[in-house]
Amino acid sequence: MIKKWLSSSLLVAMVVVLMVGCSSNAGKNAGTNAGTNAGTNAPKTTTESGQTTLKVYTWYNLENEKFDVIKTEFEKAYPDIKIEYVSAGDNNSNEHVKKVDLAAASNEDMDVIMFSSPAHYAQRLALGMLEPLDDYLAKDGLNFEEEYSVDTKVDGKYYGLPGKSVNFFVAINENHLKEANLPVPTDWTWDEFLDYAAKMTKLDGEKKRYGTYFHTWVNPYLMLANSNEPNNSYLVTDDHKSANIDTASIRKSLEIRLQADQDKIATPYAEVISQKLNYRPQYFNEEASMILTGTFMIPEVGGTDKVPATFKTVFAPLPKSNKEDHITSDITSDLVTVYSKSKNKEAAYTFVRWFTTEGLVVQGRNIPSWKKANMEEVLDTIIGATNNPEMIDKESALYFFNESNMIARPNPPSYTAEVEAVLQDQFDLMMLQGQSIDDTIQNAQQKIQKIVDSYQ
Incomplete structure (x- = not known):
């Protein structure tokens, strides 16, 4: 079939x-x-x-x-x-x-x-x-x-x-960091990430600047806190037998996204969707001070003929859910x-x-x-x-590679697109129509479990 x-x-x-x-x-x-x-x-x-x-x-x-x-x-x-x-x-x-x-x-x-x-x-x-x-x-x-x-x-x-x-880290406009009198993060939590975003946001004046921008990919942007999970870090368990939405990490991930949107310290999700925004212009046009992105961006922040580098970029490890957690980054x-x-x-x-x-x-x-x-x-x-x-900070990039515990994840199931579509739909209801986090998790858990069961 x-x-x-x-x-x-x-x-x-x-x-x-x-x-x-x-x-x-x-x-x-x-x-x-x-x-x-x-x-x-x-x-x-x-x-x-x-x-x-x-x-x-x-x-x-x-x-x-x-x-x-x-x-x-x-x-x-x-x-x-x-x-x-x-x-x-x-x-x-x-x-x-x-x-x-x-x-x-x-x-x-x-x-x-x-x-x-x-x-x-x-x-x-x-x-x-x-x-x-x-x-x-x-x-x-x-x-x-x-x-x-x-x-x-x-x-x-x-x-x-x-x-x-591809390892995920945070790329940050060094000028905006200095302007906000903030040090380059070397070991931080998601709560501190949101604090940095708030301090670098500038919404007055002709040009708005948000502290951060979240792109539209389900992974990692709808499951931010899952990076700290050594096992079962995806939307289904590693053995592909159960939905994996009703977890503390998914809840934390949704809380991060909702708070950033409500506090107006991230590019509004409604604008990201309606205007089909992309992370590269948002960052290089200085409309967002920092972005969670992959190591494929390292050469790009050094400038190209089409997009010259006009500011220096520094790098930070992925934030953690709790202070005591290890610094981790998925390897894909x-x-x-x-x-x-x-x-x-x-x-x-x-x-x-x-x-x-x-x-x-x-x-x-x-x-x-x-x-x-x-x-x-x-x-x-x-x-x-x-x-x-000169616009790429090698020292902070090396620190990221040397200090992060790189975790290689199992390959996802063949029905990944179907599973991710469910979470995306529920996320949109939460961000755009006010659905609660509890309902978002419960609905996604049930719908994804049905999909998993159909493939057993």
Whole structure:
């Protein structure tokens, strides 16, 4: 039975997959000989010179994110393999997955597929679109846990390798901190975060400035305090058997959002929704003094040709619910995978492995999930490559990496989109129509439990 979480594009992809005899079971069964006959017996897409050409699907803005460097350096290391990118551009991951689903439904060539989130990864895995990589890893003699900081295993198998590491922290306009006579936070609570936001808010004058801005993603912005939970930190429990909404952490998260809105120290949620605001302009236009964001923002605060850096950014660890809690930050990552119907699986794996290790280092834009990368050297490369490196405070960034307990979470269930939609609906009722926190939690808990039960 096709699950309700599938979007219309995914339904098309599933129909085509079934028509050509490549169901999700077929995709999983292909893993039993992956790495042994996949690379030797599968037909290859080659150029006239006999070189293999890989089609790499991504959402990245290829120019801004230096994917030309990736292509040049990889082809230099592997001259028999050429890279051809297919990108949605402008870092739009939602448009990217639509393009991937359409390509799968149309039987277009794909070799490597990048995903921006575990949810996108889990959904396409459920369709049998991803090649198991265990045999390739075994052939290389790799111990996954020793190589990567993010676990991508699903049902005992690896279907992708982690790309850039994304850790969440708080980016703060240093000028606004100094103006409010506040020190750079090194160990703080959510209550103190709200106090900082209040002291940096300026609503008088022609231009309003809020102390903070919360973006529209469910994770982490509707579950802020869950970062302190070592286990069961998502909307369903880690074993995917129960809804996980009626908790102290979710309650605290909703209280933070509601208080910030009511006290007018965060960009009003009604404006965020109605005006379709984005965190980058809010921060870079100095309409918000600090934002909870990911480490992918480090190079951006150093300025680009399109958006020059006009102020210095300092960084703080994620706030804690209680003083006695440890400083923590979740680790998530991009997922880089081999398409299960690729005609060039061995070459595709070669690129995936290289990109998730040396490739991310030479790209110099992001923090790798590869444990063998030197963090300070990577940070120096990232900062040094920006237009205005002096606008990035390296000391506070290093403090965040060194002092935070990084927690790699289990992959979410394939019905993540459905679960998150429920919490989003209830959150909107709370923020926009005055529904109580108690009712918001109770309603979301019951509705999500029904979804969980339907997948058991």
